[in-house]
Amino acid sequence: MSTDTQNAPAPADGGMAEKLPEELLPVYDWYRTQGRQLVMAAAVLLLVAVGVMAYLRYRANQAGLASAALMTTESVEGMENLERQYGGTRVGPLIRLRLAEAYYNAGNYAGARGQYETFLKRSGRHPMAGTARVGLAATREAEQAFAEAARDYASFADANPKHYLYPVAVMGQARCLAAQNDKAAARDVLDRLIVARAGTPWEGMARDLQGVIDRFEGFKGRSIFDQMNAAAKTQPTEPGATGGNLLDALPTTPAVTNVAPGAAAVPATAK
Structure with a gap:
């Protein structure tokens, strides 16, 4: 046995290619060159999908909390707090309408106008536009x-x-x-x-x-x-x-x- 043969590194795959049928060798070569990256990319996409689902569930829970609070809040201060907490949820447009109404009834016409303008800017296609x-x-x-x-x-x-x-x-x-x-x-x-x-x-x-x-x-x-x-x-x-x-x-x-x-x-x- 020659010195070169003795010093040759062992195959990184442990000689798996030598054990595979000849018809599977192209698949194995593809996996070694591209498959690993694709598997990793798929794993990343799965994590992203799980994260999006968790976020959507969180937003739905927030919207539910906002809806319940909107039904029981009457004061201007309470409406302002709701707008700060839940203004970004799907209930946000209704909160802004209620806050505008509360401002109007309190004589704060500039504040009411600002809320109506914000509503129309952000939610111009809303059913309550x-x-x-x-x-x-x-x-x-x-x-x-x-x-x-x-x-x-x-x-x-x-x-x-x-x-x-x-x-x-x-x-x-x-x-x-x-x-x-x-x-x-x-x-x-x-x-x-x-x-x-x-x-x-x-x-x-x-x-x-x-x-x-x-x-x-x-x-x-x-x-x-x-x-x-x-x-x-x-x-x-x-x-x-x-x-x-x-x-x-x-x-x-x-x-x-x-x-x-x-x-x-x-x-x-x-x-």
Whole structure:
């Protein structure tokens, strides 16, 4: 035996190739050159898949917790905490709508506007996007930006004549037009609402608002709501009429998260 033969290194595979049938040698050669890398890649993909499934399960659990908390939270502070904790979950858009509503009811119109804008930027295709658009217009109306609010109300109403918030938008547009001393235009949009919603409670509310607008004396430093309330108190009460403070019965903002789309034809009741 030669010295070269004695010093030759042993095969790394322990001579496995010599033990395999000749027809399996191509498979063995492929495994040695590429198969190991593919097996490792498959193992990595499996780990990634397991990680994604765990993450999705975590997100689902977070969304469940957020939904339960949303049902029981009422305060502004509580809503803010929910937005910080769960704003990134699939319940996040609804949390932002509730927070916007809470801000609005507390008189923080800028905060409400910011939440509606964030909702539309992040969730413009959400089923509740219409609610956010009408809510955004309502915040501008409350901030006395009547021209912008009238434009937003009109844009929504023109694009969504069958939406359950269509009457809310039209009456908001009418109020903003009246605030700009354009009573004729305000009456015109309300006439169209009366025709579109004839025979529903919205028809009566639109007629009542027309009477309020007729008595509105113009924007003179006080809120349009205060002046319309004062005008409403001078309106004679007839059998079946709303009477008293009409704006208490007019939805100036949509009841955004507690109204089902199926309740389209019935206006919100006074608080």
